[in-house]
Amino acid sequence: MNMNIMKVDYTTKIPNNVNLAEDRQVLKALEGWHPGYIDWWHDMGPDGFQQSMVYLRTAYSVDPRGWAKFDYVKMPDYRWGILLAPEEENRTIPFGEHYGEPAWQEVPGEYRAMLRRLIVIQGDTEPASVEQQRHLGKTAPSLYDMRNLFQVNVEEGRHLWAMVYLLQKYFGRDGREEADELLRRRSGDADSPRMLGAFNEKTPDWLSFFMFTYFTDRDGKMQLHSLAQSGFDPLSRTCRFMLTEEAHHMFVGETGITRVVQRTCDAMRAAGIDDPTDVAKVRALGVIDLPTIQKKLNLHYTLSLDLFGSEVSTNAANAFNAGIKGRYHETQIQDDHQLKNSTYPVLKLVDGEIKRVDEPALTALNMRLRDDYTQDCVKGLLRWNKVISTAGYDYKLALPHTAFHRAIGEFKDVHASPEGVLIDDATWAKRRDDWLPSKSDGDFIASLMNPVTEIGEFAPWISPPKVGIDNKPGDFEYVKIET
Ligand code: BYC
Numbered sequence: 001m002n003m004n005i006m007k008v009d010y011t012t013k014i015p016n017n018v019n020l021a022e023d024r025q026v027l028k029a030l031e032g033w034h035p036g037y038i039d040w041w042h043d044m045g046p047d048g049f050q051q052s053m054v055y056l057r058t059a060y061s062v063d064p065r066g067w068a069k070f071d072y073v074k075m076p077d078y079r080w081g082i083l084l085a086p087e088e089e090n091r092t093i094p095f096g097e098h099y100g101e102p103a104w105q106e107v108p109g110e111y112r113a114m115l116r117r118l119i120v121i122q123g124d125t126e127p128a129s130v131e132q133q134r135h136l137g138k139t140a141p142s143l144y145d146m147r148n149l150f151q152v153n154v155e156e157g158r159h160l161w162a163m164v165y166l167l168q169k170y171f172g173r174d175g176r177e178e179a180d181e182l183l184r185r186r187s188g189d190a191d192s193p194r195m196l197g198a199f200n201e202k203t204p205d206w207l208s209f210f211m212f213t214y215f216t217d218r219d220g221k222m223q224l225h226s227l228a229q230s231g232f233d234p235l236s237r238t239c240r241f242m243l244t245e246e247a248h249h250m251f252v253g254e255t256g257i258t259r260v261v262q263r264t265c266d267a268m269r270a271a272g273i274d275d276p277t278d279v280a281k282v283r284a285l286g287v288i289d290l291p292t293i294q295k296k297l298n299l300h301y302t303l304s305l306d307l308f309g310s311e312v313s314t315n316a317a318n319a320f321n322a323g324i325k326g327r328y329h330e331t332q333i334q335d336d337h338q339l340k341n342s343t344y345p346v347l348k349l350v351d352g353e354i355k356r357v358d359e360p361a362l363t364a365l366n367m368r369l370r371d372d373y374t375q376d377c378v379k380g381l382l383r384w385n386k387v388i389s390t391a392g393y394d395y396k397l398a399l400p401h402t403a404f405h406r407a408i409g410e411f412k413d414v415h416a417s418p419e420g421v422l423i424d425d426a427t428w429a430k431r432r433d434d435w436l437p438s439k440s441d442g443d444f445i446a447s448l449m450n451p452v453t454e455i456g457e458f459a460p461w462i463s464p465p466k467v468g469i470d471n472k473p474g475d476f477e478y479v480k481i482e483t
Contacts, residue, residue: 008060008081015081017062018165029168030082033179037161040183041076044131046153048138050076053480054150055469059083059158062241070470072480078154082165085240093231094330095337096323103233107170111322115232116171118325120178121195122223123163124185126156128199129212131187136209139449141459145206147469147478148252152213155245162238170234197407198303205445206462207260207288211300214253214380219307221246222328222373229326254380259463261384263287265391266463276388276395283444287461290388290395292445295437298400298418301377306408308370311346316365327365328372344368347402348410354403354420374399405436453481 008017013031020027042050053072061067062085091103107115130153140146160182167175185192188200198219203212224246228239264287268276271285282289309316319325320339327333335342344364345356361368377399385396401420403411415428418435432438437445452459456475468476 008062008083010060010079010081015079016083018082018084020082023169026165026169029176029179030165033164033168033176033183036180036183037080037157038076040127041157044127044134044186045157046075046130046137046150047134049146049150049479049481050074051482053482055147055472055476055478056151056154057470059241059245062086062244064244067244075150075154078157080154080158080161082161083158083241084234084237087233087237091233091236093323094229095326096231096321097338098231098323099337101231101323103231103236105233107232111232111324112171114319114322115235115324116167116175116178118227118319119163119166119171119235120182122227123160123167123178123182124195125199125220126160126163127182128185128187128194128196129216130156131194132199132201132203132212133209136203136206139206139451140453141206141449141462142452142457142464143455143478143481144458144465144469144476145256145462146453149209150479152249152252155249158245159242162242166234166238197306201303204442205449206256207293207296207445208300210253210256210260211296212253213249214257215297215300215304215377216307217246217249217253218373218376219304221250222369222376223307225328226325226330226369229330231323254383255465256462257293257380257384258387259465260288260461261290261293261387261397262463263461264290264293265388265393268393269391276393286448288445288448290393290397292437292441294397295435295441297397298405299436301399302405304373305370305402306406308373308409309366310409311348311367311370312359312363312410313366314363317360317362320362320365328369346410349403349414352422354411354416354422370402374402400435453479 008015012021014020051074054075055070056073056078057068057070058079059067060069062083093099093101093103133149133153136149137146140149164179164182167179185194187194193200198216203209221243224239224243228236228243230236264282267285267287268282273281276282276290279289279291330337339361342361343358344361344367346359346364346367348355348357350357381397381399388395400418401416403416403420404418406412415423415425417423448461450459455477458464464474468474469478
């Protein structure tokens, strides 16, 4: 393997392993974009704490055996850089009409618009999530959690850089314009919102943050995996490295929810509560009751399902045929990688009933990726339910049916219960607050969001983690707060 690509050049203003120093035009474009990025970070990045020293990891190499270093750094001084996974020698396009041809090192003219659209959509989600999470530092349940939030935030910033590099290097003037637009749109803005639904929602509290990093970052994982298969090699290499960082974000979500569930179960046990659905009694203990956790889960899971687009999609078919966006673990699938004659079962609304219908596999790619996603989601639920059953409670968190609470695809115009029973508007209106967080659920959670900034201390609604970041001890000062 080429060792130069493993190491990252940190002597330049923009750290990179793509030899930017000799790519004057792109370097100039990126240096031109940099001040706007820093302005955006100050305006829309974490609110407060910008002068605090945060114990962050920074990617120093793309070697999977050791790529990051931990150290105290002020967030605005974080070294955002361009990191691509090493080039695979003689890589070929692993699917679609160009199956088996050498991977492209330049953008193929005929697919330029399609590629640019996917890169822009991917890029748009990264700053969006930072904007959604910008107020959370102020209510962090511990310095450990605060540090994890900021780690996620700086890395989403880096993922924006990754997409902006592709736009500026491979798409000329319109790439530069798109790069500027990525700094102009704002999550939730009425005139200039972010592109995808879930990224315009609020992340009002830390339970939402954990749900978001569990469910929505996991959509990111699936989409990045699909793009990592791309015949456009620079995109593939960028996404492969992004996935390394992404893993930590989902860890934050999974362990965050585990710790909330753990704390709730511990508190219920200590108080001698046998019925976990006795919401008022559980809330009186100052912890989040399991039914409310289920509602938050319902919300974030379904918002994330919408991110996969329509179940049946010609966009998805075209991107696959073109060799631009593949399937999850494409190279490990045993088939023709062209989907010429195969079908895939899709849940559809047929004569007012939810039915499984075989569709051409090519147009059903979004559904397939979403199914892979759902399977991946289940793992966390097993873990959380284990905590609940170990505590002796007969209560199970569950993923709602895919027809429930949808804004995109087959079920966007109907209402269904979490079990997948179709219901009319009046029933929906009556039951909505039983299934999704209500205003009063939000107010209750908000009442618990009191910051805890003493070293080694945790808010009373969440358990401490089992291990520290970088194996640090429980009394480690993850953030040295400077106001
Ligand atoms: N909201 O054929 P359709 C991440 C639009 S997350 C609004 O159904 P397609 C991260 C669609 O654009 C991963 N609009 O779907 C996580 C199209 O509009 P146009 C981000 C939507 O195109 C946490 C029309 O509906 N990456 O990284 O097959 C923190 C018909 O489209 C939505 C990607 O998404 C929606 N939810 O699939 C930080 C990868 N869904 O063009 C980061 C790139 C659909 O006709 N994106 N529409 O006007 C894609 O692969 C696809 O564009 C999509 C949609 C999966 C998003």
